[in-house]
Amino acid sequence: MLLFAIWVLFPLYFTVTSSFMTPAEVGRVPFHWVPERPTLANYSAILRGDSTPFSDDAGGGVVASSTNAVERLMPAMGRSVIVGLVVVFINLVVGGAAAYAFSRYPFRGAKIAYLGLLASRVVPAIAIVSPFFVFFRKTELLNTAPALIISYLVFTLPLAIWLLKSYFDSVPKELEEAAMLDGASRLKCLISIVLPLARPGLIAAGLLVFLEAWSEFFYALVLTNELTAPPVVAGLQNLQQFSWTTLAAASIFSLIPPVLIAVLFQRYIVSGLARGSVR
Amino acid sequence: MHEDRDAGAPERGGDEEGLKVSRASLLRGAMAAGVALPAMGLLAACGSSDDEGSTGTSGGSGGSGEAYAGALAMTAWEAYPDQIRANLAAFSKQYGNRVDLTLIPNIGYGPALQTRLQGGQEIDAYYNFAYNSTKFVDAGWAKELNDLPGVEEMLDDMFETSAARHKLPDGRIVSVPYFSAVHLPMYNAAQLRRAGFARPAQSLSEIYDQCEKLKADGVRAPYAAYWTKQFSEEYFILYLVAEGIVPFDEEGNPTFQDDAKTEGVLDWWTSMYQDGLTARSILTDDPGKHVAAMAQGTSTYFTLHHYFLKEIRNARGPASSDVVLDYRIPGENGQSLQIGEVVQLGAAAEGGRADAAWELLKFYGWKDKDGRYGTFVSWAESAALLGPYPGLFQDPQFRRAFPDYYDLGQLERAFEASQVVPARVLPWYSSFQTKVGDRIQAMLLGQASVKDTISSLADDAKNFAAAG
């Protein structure tokens, strides 16, 4: 329990406290576990679009911020959510169908196709960003959500299929066979019997896919100008000013949507699965 | 968001062969993926949110000599984006061409730019790191600027040393300046006084001695510098140059290994780290941390580009106002290393569009239509950056941009006397740079001796240069 608390909470707690501190305070030795004078400056800076709340820009005549990263954060998060949700939706429909096929209706060459899917995950993503870029340039999809959606589908579908197949395998076949004897079609079996039972699996796979899509950094950087959350937050990193406290606030900020979604759905995974498996 | 113009622009020949195959096969894949694509089509609309009025582009390039009134595409890393936009707006006002700006965060600029250019994206003008500039010309991603109207005048207008960053020994002109800076030591004068030192250190051994005393007096990490993997090379060259060592000959062959003083420099470097006169974490610390350390008074010396003084002052720490610049790098001849990044002309545009792009480069990297160094003044105002033109230092607005903790006369002299080290823009240099990071850090960590490090680095440079 203690290990769990330390492992999960410690880095997180550090990020949260830092986000309420000034750069001067976070540098104190020994470390201040509770901010002496908690400040909201980091958060309000993000809302204002100011990347260096603890620095004067009074030197010259022009007040200019060295980065627009904070201004870009909100729209980038919005794009991340949209891209993530679409990727999840397509994954569940397309990947779910494939996983079900692999589990129940193995076709000729299914094994090779299945292994091919898994093997596609060991192609290093960085090595193939160039052909992807050319493909999207020629299809005029650069800088669009579909470019990211298609790329992320390629990388997440194998994971989703892999995970979903294991869930479908755990749903007893007898139910479908009984339904089929009663004259139900294959599709009807899938929709009315298997899907409800596999719902926790679908949600787990959906969550995995969403968080992987949410997490992706390099393709977003190369394929789009408008960017998603990770490159924008990371863009705050290499500033000339000490920026960790603001960065911490931005990180916390960017965690809100995925955590909300994850928390919303984790109950279904955990409790739903228990219900589903009562045979 | 300017791909709409790609269709009308001339196709690039030569290297497209392999790409066409990929296009065909990939396209077929996508066609078959009909299930997924309609959903995406719907999303295309909400994904591309910023087509801020990109209508009215004339599409395609006019014939040579014909004035091009369409938009230009520029790619920049994200440094003072509002100022970039203001500068581009000024350009549009004077020349009529709108400029579509693409900003890429610093963290992935290199790979993102390279992938885009390699993938055939048309960019008329882009920021680049000086060490990549020749390589990009060789790769066909940037144009040589020789014979373009005004380019020789531009070079003549520069400090003589600075021109070597843009014009190679073989006479090719590869880039125009974006900004320049000079490495200088910033130091906490009050701390030095308290420790009994009347002036900042003027030699490497003096730095060591002063820092030892400062450490004993309780300064946590007396010496600060940006000794990360990526920046080790800059310091390597800086320390050599300040000691009067010639790192490379005119052809770009390494010569540092033949100078007996090189060993002394690296010995000093190693002991500074191993004897704890720097923060232990200096190998991974970002400049922002050093700025904070100077502002808080936990470091006394910070050697990096001169403009960081402004960051230290702006950080409003208790020690911020004690920090001043020395205009001489400690070492036998005290010369500094001048750095600067560049703007390059994209290779794709032809005819009138290429002419307009060149006007943009001249505007951005030299003077505006009124003969003012407009963009350089703007960088000075936002970040105390310099430009390589003596005339710029006479501009009253430029001079006003520097707060009074800068002695502009001394800064100009230090800048003028600083070395560019022309080898640093050769096509193989970025490879060498990465190696220096590995080797210097290994040396600092005690995994390689100074002697071995020097000879390996010389071998690296020779090998990379030979490979081209």
Added chain:
Amino acid sequence: MPPQADTAAAAGRTATASSPRPSKPARTRAQKRSRRAAADRRFGLYLALPALVVVLGLIAWPAIQTLIYSLQRVALNGDTRWVGFRNFELLFKNPDFIHSLWLTAVYAIAFLVVSTGLGLAFALLLNEQFRGRFLARTLLIVPWACPWVIAGIIWKWFADGDVGALNGALYQLGVIDEYKAWLSSDTGALIISVLAAAWRQASFAALLFLAGLQTIPHELPEAAKVDGATAWQRFRLITLPWLKPVIVVVIVINVIFGFMQFDVIYALTQGGPGNATEVLSIFLYQQLFVYTNVGMGSAVAVVLGVVALLIGLLFVKLLYRSGDVTEGVS
């Protein structure tokens, strides 16, 4: 990728004959059955086709191109020249590459062990009834919701030599007597980069295990308890076998993520100090974007892919001694 063919063949050899489908053969209706089986196969193909087309259709050409490039010298302007296995030869003669290869193996295995092990432990813990369980489960998710890059950045500062809470805590506990620059030491940087990545991934593993644990019928452990089985015996004889399918999924995903990990290390150390954390993905990045040697970079990509695939399959085989990955697909 050529590995596909290899693995397919390999898996073919290890495949079990047992097909999960028709459970009782009905000889009398043999014809009808075979017609139905054919229709089943078609149905399966239709279901799987879109996914196959998207993934394999889009990845096939880039993968093949990578393979081709690995046998070529690729000039920056796109000119290519066949050089046979020269790139691989040079790679395996390059001590930096060999170092990187070993480092990758160490990194991936350490990542696998830490993230899977902790994930399992957390899942067992959170499967118990206790006050605040919901809160604990919610917190568990947060690291997983951190993008890799941001996990890297958080740990960079967390382990920082001056402001980091890691130092702060160890210092106050008296474990260390001065702040340590973890990321500036070889082993320190390696350990932190494993922990940072595992921090995110342990939560993923825990959540999947937790879901798996929930499916264990309550009667089983309780009956075992009545029979006098110790907690360890119950874990080994009931929990583990029950979780096996999930464990395989998690392990394979973690193996892949371990070998392919780039974002975290890039954000934390960029392969440093020196080349102490220069795993193959960083090495690959440098070949492609610093040395701009596409041929060599592709060769590195091929090696990385093949190694990850082989290790992944090895685990699958070890775990499924009686079956294989494609259990259920035959």
